Amino acid sequence: MPTTAPDVLTNIMCCLQLYNEEVLDLFDTTRDLETRKQKSNIKIHEDASGGIYTVGLTTRSVTSAAEMIQCLKLGALSRTTASTQMNVQSSRSHAIFTIHLCQVRVCSPENNNDNETDNRLANDSDINEFETLTAKFHFVDLAGSERLKRTGATGDRAKEGISINCGLLALGNVISALGDRSKRSSHVPYRDSKLTRLLQDSLGGNSQTVMIACISPSDRDFMETLNTLKYANRARNIKNKVVVNQDRASQQISALRTEIARLQMELMEYKTGKRMVGQDGLEGMNDLVHENSMLQTENSNLRLRVKAMQETIDHQRARLTQLLSDQANTALARAGEGSEEIGNMIQNYIKEIEELRDKLLESESMNENLRKNLSRASTRSSLYGTGSFSCALLAPEKEANDVIEMAKRDLEKLKKMEKKKKKRYV
Incomplete structure (x- = not known):
């Protein structure tokens, strides 16, 4: 070197x-x-x-x-x-x-x-x-x-x-x-x-x-x-x-470097298909490249919109969870069985239920799209696909029911513990 x-x-x-x-x-x-x-x-x-x-x-x-x-x-x-x-x-x-x-x-x-x-x-x-x-x-x-x-x-x-x-x-x-x-x-x-x-x-x-x-x-x-x-x-x-x-030599070297960089960029554009020469011999930009750039711009805009909507959904979900929790705490307080521990547990279960409900909606949407795609295939393939889809569809529902049953059992246990504490004080 x-x-x-x-x-x-x-x-x-x-x-x-x-x-x-x-x-x-x-x-x-x-x-x-x-x-x-x-x-x-x-x-x-x-x-x-x-x-x-x-x-x-x-x-x-x-x-x-x-x-x-x-x-x-x-x-x-x-x-x-x-x-x-x-x-x-x-x-x-x-x-x-x-x-x-x-x-x-x-x-x-x-x-x-x-x-x-x-x-x-x-x-x-x-x-x-x-x-x-x-x-x-x-x-x-x-x-x-x-x-x-x-x-x-x-x-x-x-x-x-x-x-x-x-x-x-x-x-x-x-x-x-x-x-x-x-x-x-x-x-x-x-x-x-x-x-x-x-x-x-x-x-x-x-x-x-x-x-x-x-x-x-x-x-x-x-x-x-x-x-x-x-x-x-x-x-x-x-x-x-x-x-x-x-000096003149340095200026000429700098100008030649700039020209080489420009020619290399044009050569790369021809290789990638960004530039093309028409039948009349005139240079022009490829329509596919132009369309691709427009789609990329639209895709980036849609990504921003999806991000903003997701933030709105998260905010609304948190607000809904808080409202349901407040309603449950109010009902328990009227019955004389409310406490801070029970309220926190109810809020966590409601939050988990809402998340599972979102997953259920997402899976239903994916299953619907897959059903439309497989409807164009053979009858035998669509039958196997329907069976698998029905299993996938029932799995989130079963998971949500299990969470609800578990929440009921835990709530009953907490009620029994509260009754025992009241008896001790009496």
């Missing part, structure tokens, strides 16, 4: 910041702090499937969560920050931390393909089928929107604030266009900013978007808090249909 290969998971990440509409690499340690703020050669491209990727960024491969956190800390330390009147250490850029996941795993057989042919092919082949799954996570730290009057920014700080607000405005327009169904079919302004361009496939593509808003509890920041909540609330209206990212 071939051994199953373990799943292979590859993690590649990159970290960048958008400073004054320039994409800068935060993992690039060859450039100093001043040159990092200058123009870079990083380009943004779009592939044939609509995915966004960058050229010129430094990528790192990690194998554990600890290494991933270490890379995140390194990127955060390289980020551009400065002091304003509202924040001592204010972020002067939008940062994006991207993780690319690639998993190669063995294809698991589906339930609908579990047949003898697939098992034979799996045993005869030493080659496992693999599928490749990919995913991309964008962790975006947006710089807060700033009003120059409150921050008191001038010079480079004012220029950075204007660039930050432009990026947030472009992102808000994209979120509004994606959240409004009437506008989504029209133009979505992804190219108005490099921030929205980088997040194009994460906002309106095959992805899910989550926005976390950081607000201030201070009263003087009420307007900023309100605007931030309104901004984040618009992101809730984005509804994307997410599917698994598979």
Whole structure:
């Protein structure tokens, strides 16, 4: 038997910041702090499937969560920050931390393909089928929107604030266009900013978007808090249909498996006679199969009705037994011979009599059906059958009479015992 290969998971990440509409690499340690703020050669491209990727960024491969956190800390330390009147250490850029996941795993057989042919092919082949799954996570730290009057920014700080607000405005327009169904079919302004361009496939593509808003509890920041909540609330209206990212080979294998399962189902229907080809060459469903399905449905409905009727009969039988027992106890109480023990015994005997009466009715019905069937046979066979039926018919009646006689004897014994007890007390 071939051994199953373990799943292979590859993690590649990159970290960048958008400073004054320039994409800068935060993992690039060859450039100093001043040159990092200058123009870079990083380009943004779009592939044939609509995915966004960058050229010129430094990528790192990690194998554990600890290494991933270490890379995140390194990127955060390289980020551009400065002091304003509202924040001592204010972020002067939008940062994006991207993780690319690639998993190669063995294809698991589906339930609908579990047949003898697939098992034979799996045993005869030493080659496992693999599928490749990919995913991309964008962790975006947006710089807060700033009003120059409150921050008191001038010079480079004012220029950075204007660039930050432009990026947030472009992102808000994209979120509004994606959240409004009437506008989504029209133009979505992804190219108005490099921030929205980088997040194009994460906002309106095959992805899910989550926005976390950081607000201030201070009263003087009420307007900023309100605007931030309104901004984040618009992101809730984005509804994307997410599917698994598979490579073309895996998608083709999955499609072929589905097609094989469908053809096998059709072949089984032809073998069982469910499908048939008419004289005109057209396919159609067999009338017998259709009639059989209708009869099965009717049979199931009748079973439910019989079950409900049986519950009603049991309830009525219990009620009738209780009424007869109460009548017998009332009659004995008037005669001065009633007791709890006698009442329980009478109730048990009445219950047993009712059960025997039901069996008698059932046997009479069965005997009647058998008589009708045997009436079509020869005279000799019907005579033997009648004799046997008469014996079967008399057996339940005899059993019921024996139970009644036994009940009378037990009742007489109890009456004698009650009389003896009364004499002792006297």
